[in-house]
Amino acid sequence: ALQKAIAGLSAHTSATITVVGHSIGGLVAHAALSDKHQSTVASIGNDLQLVTIATPFAGVRKARHCVSTFMKLVTLGLSGPTCRAISGDKWHEITHASVFIREPGLLASNVSQHLKIATDEEHACKSLLGLGPCLPGGYVFTLQEQFHPLIDEQNPVTLAVIKAGHREIIDSEKLASVLARTGMIGAPTGRLAINAMESTTPAYGQKIRL
Numbered sequence: 001a002l003q004k005a006i007a008g009l010s011a012h013t014s015a016t017i018t019v020v021g022h023s024i025g026g027l028v029a030h031a032a033l034s035d036k037h038q039s040t041v042a043s044i045g046n047d048l049q050l051v052t053i054a055t056p057f058a059g060v061r062k063a064r065h066c067v068s069t070f071m072k073l074v075t076l077g078l079s080g081p082t083c084r085a086i087s088g089d090k091w092h093e094i095t096h097a098s099v100f101i102r103e104p105g106l107l108a109s110n111v112s113q114h115l116k117i118a119t120d121e122e123h124a125c126k127s128l129l130g131l132g133p134c135l136p137g138g139y140v141f142t143l144q145e146q147f148h149p150l151i152d153e154q155n156p157v158t159l160a161v162i163k164a165g166h167r168e169i170i171d172s173e174k175l176a177s178v179l180a181r182t183g184m185i186g187a188p189t190g191r192l193a194i195n196a197m198e199s200t201t202p203a204y205g206q207k208i209r210l
Helices: 002-010 024-032 035-042 061-067 069-074 079-087 173-181
Strands: 016-022 048-053 111-120 125-127 157-163 191-195 207-209
Touching (some): 002 016, 002 024, 002 035, 016 024, 024 035, 111 173
Parallel strands (some): 157 207
16 A cells, blocks of 8 residues: 555656655555565655654564463463454564564665664653643653664664654654754755654664764
């Protein structure tokens, strides 16, 4: 569906298209633009850019019990159906053991930039309620869950680490700042974005910490 949306947009413009994915949406966006779909992505023709925000590229730690043999025995086989009920039919794809996580693939050749924004969520806000007080409880993913050597060592990747809660980051001025500093926003007209928001130290790439 995401590839079709990008292709539909490219039919009306030759501008750079930026795909933005938050949380699990970042996994979907990266997969859609990977070289596993090289012919499909390359046929789009436009220069593509990817922004992923607070994405658990190493798998969701809390989902590890879903593939645990011990938990299957202890729960009499109910751990799988429980995980499916909570996370949907594709719950197995967000665990550290899934092929989806272990073999993410490289980005397609016409993806010129991947801005990966990791959130340092410990003691962060759940949301700021506009100008209101910080509400605790913004901790969802650790930095370790967001770092993955096969992603972080790809070229081109720019890594930004921002102190913010998992949902707080969406409305954060820090997010706008790093997008501007990396040229993702505030650039000359001719750049369009598709939003695929959620429904380790890397060896390569520029590193930014806010």
